[in-house]
Amino acid sequence: MYPRLWGCLVILICGITFSVAAQDCTLSAFVEPSNAVVGQSILYILKLECAEKPDGPPDLPLIDSDLGFSDFRSAGTSSQLQIVNGRVSQTFEYRYSFSVSRKGRFKIPPARIVVGERELKSNEVEIVIGDTPSAPAANLPEELRGRIAPPQVQGNPRLQNALFGKIFVLAVPETTSPVAGQQFLLSYYLGIEQEALQRAGFDVSRFRGGGVEVPDFQGFVKDEIFPLPQRLSFREQMIEGRRYVFAPLYQVAITPTRTGKLTIEPFQLSLSFPYRGARPRPLTGGPFFDDFFDFDFGLLDSIPITVSSIPVTIDVQALPRPADGTNFSGAVGAFSLKAELDKSRAKANEDVVRLRVVLEGEGNASAASPPVLPQIEGVSLLEEPKSSSERRIENDKLISRKSFDYLLRPVKEGEVSIPSLELTVYNVKSGQYETLRTEPLNLLVAPGIARPALVAPLASATSTTTSSGGLSSVTPRTDLRYIHDRPLRVDKGRWIVLRRPWIYGSVGLPALLVAMAFVFGKRRERILADLQGYRRSRARSRAEDALASAKRRAEKAPVDAFAAIGDALRTYFADKLGRESAGALTAEEILTLLEKRGVSPETRDQLRSAFEQCDSVRYAPASATAADAKALAHQVAQLLEEVD
Template sequence: MRKSVMIMLFALMLSTAQATDITVKATVKSARIAFGSVVSYTITVNGAQDLQPPALPPIDGLDVRYSGPATHVAVINGVYSVEQSFNYVLIPLKKGSLTIPPVEVDVKGQKFTTEAVAVDVVTAVDETPSVNGGGDKVQDIESRLKVLMAVSKARVYAGESVPLTIRLYVNQLSLQELSFPEITHDGFRLESFSEPKQFQEAMDGINWQVIEFSTLLYPTRAGGIKISPAVLRGSLLFKAESSKDTSGGLFDDGFFGNFFTSYQKRPVTMTSNAVTLDALPLPEEGKPADFSGAVGEFEFTAEAAPLKVKAGDPVTLRMQLTGVGSMKAVTLPVFKADGFKVYDPQIKDEGARKSLEQVLIPTDVKLSAIPPVKFTYFDVKSGAYRMIERGPFPLQVAPASKGDEFQAVGFSRSAEVSVPETFGRDIVFIKDHPGRLEKRADAPLWQMAFYVILALYLQAWGAFLVIYLRRRRLMNDPRFARQAAAAREARAVFKAAREHLADGNTKGFYEVLENGLRDYFSSRCGLPSGNLDILSVEEVLRAAQLDEKYILRLKDIYKVAEHARFAGMPGGVEGMQSHLADAEDIVRLVERRSR
C-alpha cells in the first residue's frame, strides 16, 4: 500500500512539474559566417512537444532547408522538463548583413513569435583572389555561375549539322552532380551530348573553371529557328559552420577542424542564353527524284561478295556511308532488282558512319551483274545536289546442283529465317511498399550483441565440457572419485565432531575425529584405510611439504584420541576445540596444496 502511494505521488510530481511556462526562441549557431558556408538556425520550444515544424517565410539572400526536429527530455531533482527544437539549414545566396524575420510558432493553439535574428555573411578567409582581385566583385551565387550557349554557324541549310557548344563557367564554388544540358526542341533535332571537357579560362578579370558540353544540332525546317536557353541542374556544396569558437582552442587545429567539418548540398538550376539560327531551304532546282533528305558532305562505298555463286546461294551486298551530316536522317539505298530474292537489310548507325548489309539470292542463271546502287545527297559545301553511283558488280551464276536448291536459305519451307531478337534495357520499376523500416542505429548494436552472445555461448560450451569430463573421470577413476569426495567427507566428519563437542562426548568426539582423519588421508592418498597409521600419514604430509608444526599437531591429535579412547578425557573442552581447529587447518592446507 505504502509503495503504491509513493509511486502515485511520484507520477503526480512528474505531471505537475511538467506544467511549466512555454517559451520559444530562435538561435543561429554562428552570427558571422563565410560566404560559401551554411549556418544552422534552430527554433526551440521549451515546455511542449509533439509540435508541427513552423514554416519559415522566404528570406531575402538565404535559402532555407528544414533538416529535422529534436526532442530533449530531462528529469532533474524530480522536475520534469521537455524541449523540442526544429533545425533548419540556411544557405547564404549573397554577402552582407541578412536578417531572419520573426517566425510564428503554433504551440497547441497558442501563437508565439521568435525574435528576428541577424546574420553577417562575409568573404571567406580562404577565398582565392582572382587575376586582378575580381573575387570581391562577385558578391552572390548567381554571378558566380554562368552558362553560355553558342553555335559555330548562324546561317545553315535545313538538315545541315551545326556544332552546338554550351559552356558552364564556375567561379569559387564547388559544384557536384551536374546534369547534361536540357534544351526544348522546336524546329531542330539534337544529338546526345558527348562527355564534357573541363579547363580554366580568364574572363572579365576572373579565373573561371569551365565545363564544356558539345553536340550537333540539325534544323528540321527552313526559316528562323530559336534555340531556347539550355538548363543545367546540379548541386552546390557548402561547408557547414562548426560550433567551435573560431578564435582558437583545442579543436581549432587542422585535424579536428576537418574532422568536424560537414557539407550541405543545395540544388541549383542554371540557364544559358538563347541562340537564333537562320536555316535556308534546300533548292528545288535540280533536286533528284530519289533524294531522301541527306544533307552534308559524304563518302559512299559499296561492294558485293561472293561474285561467283550457284543459283540459290546468297550474295552479300555491303554499303557504307561516311562523312559529316545527320546519319540518323540519311536513308541508304535498298537494293531491289528482278532475278534476285532480296532479304530485309541490316542497318548499323555508328555515329559518323552508317552501313547497310543486304543478302541477295540470285535465282536466275542468266544474271551477269548486280545492278549499280546510287546515293543522292545535298552537298552543303557546293550548295548543290550530288549523286554517287557504285557498281555494277559482275556476277557469275552457275546452275544449282541437284538437291542443293532445297537447302538454300529462304527456299526451304521448313526452314525459318531466324532474326536475332533485340531487347530493350532499362531499370526495373520501383517498389510500392517500404517493407519493415528499421532504425539504422540498430546495426552496430546487433554487431555488439552478436559477439556478446558468441562469447557467452563459448563459455557455456566450455563449462559443459569440463563438467562432462569431470563426471566421466569420477565414473571411471575410483581413486580420483575418492580424492574428489575426501574434502566433502572430511567436512561431514568435522560437523559430527562438533556435535559430540557440544554434547560433551569426549570419547565419541575423538573417535569420530581420528577415524575421519584416517579416512580422509586414505582417500586423499589412495591408500587402503586399514594400512594407514600415523607414520604413513606423516610421510604423506612431509612429501606435501606441510609445515612441521602441523605434523606435530596431527600426531598430538592421534595421541590424544588414543588416550581418550582408553583412559578418558585429558584436556577438557578447550583441548577438544583446539584439536578440532587443528584438524580443520590441516585438511584445508592439504586441499590447498593438492590443487
C-alpha cells in the first residue's frame, strides 16, 4: 500500500512541476474608467499571471509631465494562488491611482516586471479625457461652473452623473498668478447639496469618510495651516437659491520655488453614504460627523463615492529685476514696517535698550533679511539682531509678522536720535519694489557710571619716609621683586652690532621690498588688462572656499549655510559668464546659458534642484537642517567640477 501511495505522490509532484514549467507568464494593463474627465481619479491596474513570484514591483511607464498626468500613487496590491487539476496559477495585481489635467486621447506606454530571468512587458493602454459635463446639463450654479469635478461611483455611471454638483471637493486658491516667492493660501472644502441627496434616498446624517489623498505640491514649499480634521464643521451657504453646506477639509500656505505654469494634483476623498432605512450602526465616538476619517466601509447597504477637486493650475510670474543699488530683502507681499524702543530713558554705560523692528502684512514676512542699522553716535550695538516669526489668519487672509530685536547700550549722556531704518520689499498689489521706512526714535540718556580705565596705574616701587628733621629719604620696597638681582655686565666689544645676525637682514630688507613691489605691480597690471579672464580663472577656487565656509556654518546656522551655497553658485556663474553682478542672475537664465553651451540635461536638472533647495529654505527657514546643508554643499562642489 505504501509504495503505491508514494508513487502517486511522486507522479502528482512531477505533474505539478511540469505544469508550472509549462505555464506562460503574462502581464496585462488596463484602466478604470477608460473614459474620464479632467481631474477625475483613475485606476491603472497591472495584472501578472504566473506561477513564479516576481523579483520586485513593476517598473511603471514614464509619461511626459507636459501631458498633464499626475504621479502614479500606489492604491494597493493583492495576490491569489490556485491549484486546479494539478495546474498551479498565481495572480498578482498592482493598483495605482492618477489623474489628468488636460483633455484628449492619450496612450500609456507598457509597464515592465522581472520574473526570474525574464522581463515581461504589458500592453499599451488608451484613455480618453474629456471636459467636465456642461453646466446646463449638470444644472450647476454659475459660481461652481468649471470649478468642481464629478464624483466617482464605481460601476454606476448613471448615478455618478446624477450626483455631479450634489457632492464635491472645492479648491479655493487665494491667487492663480503669484510672483516667485509670494506665499498664498490654498483651501479645500467639502460641499454637499443636502436636500438633493436626501431626495435621492441617501441618509446624509450617517455618511462616513475614508481614505484621503493630499497633493504633493511639487514646485512649492508647503506650510500646513489647517490639517486634516477628525470632526467636520459645516456652514450653510446659499448659492443662486440652492442650499449647500461646506466644511473645511485642508488648508496650506504654499510658496512657488520656480516660475512658469505649475499644476497641483487633485485632493481626493473617499466617502460612503448609507441608504435611508438601512440597518442603523452607531458611529465611533457618538456625535454627529464625529471621527470622520475613521471609516472601514463596513456599513450595510451603503455606496462608496470618491470625490476629488479639479487640478489647480498656478501661473507663477518672475519677479522683475530690481533697480541698481536696491537691496531687496526677499519679502514678497503687502507689508508695513515700524520700530519701537522698550524704554525712552536710560543711563549711560548701565542700561541695555531693545530696539524692535516689526515687518507685518499679507505675504511671507519670514523671508525678509534684517534691516541695516546705521552707526549711531553715543550708542553701541551689543550683538547681531535676533528674529522671530509668527502668523495668523485674518478675514481669510494669511497675515505674517517678523520681528528683529537689536540690543543697544548708550555710552554718552544726552539725547540720542535713532534714525529711520529701511527695508525693501516687493509689493504684489502695486507690482513694484517698495522701500519701507520706520519713524525716527529719540532716547534720553542720563549720566551713569564712568567707563572704567582699561589699565590701572602701577604701584610705586619705592616708599618715602620723612625724618624728624623734615628731610625725606627714599628706601627700596621690600614687597616687590625687582627684574635685575645681579650687577649689569657691559660688553665693551667694538663691533658688537656687526656680530648680530639681524643686521644683515635689515640691510637687505629694503631691496627685497622694492623687488616684491615691482613683481606685484606687474601682476596687478596683467589682472587689470584682463579682469574677466582673472575672474574666470579664480571662479572655481572662490566657489570651493565659499562652499567649505558654508559647511562650517551649517551646524550653528543652517539657514545661512543654504544662503551661502546659493550665493556661491550665482557668484561662480557670474564670474564664468562675465557678469558684473551675481544678484542679477536668475536660475532660469543660468540654466538657459548652460544649455546653449552643451551642458548635459542631467547636470542642468541637478543644478535646478540645488537652486530650488536654496530658495525653498529662504521661504521656509524652519525646514533647514545642518545635514541637508552639508549634503547640498558637497553635491554642488561635484556639479561645479563637472561644469568647470
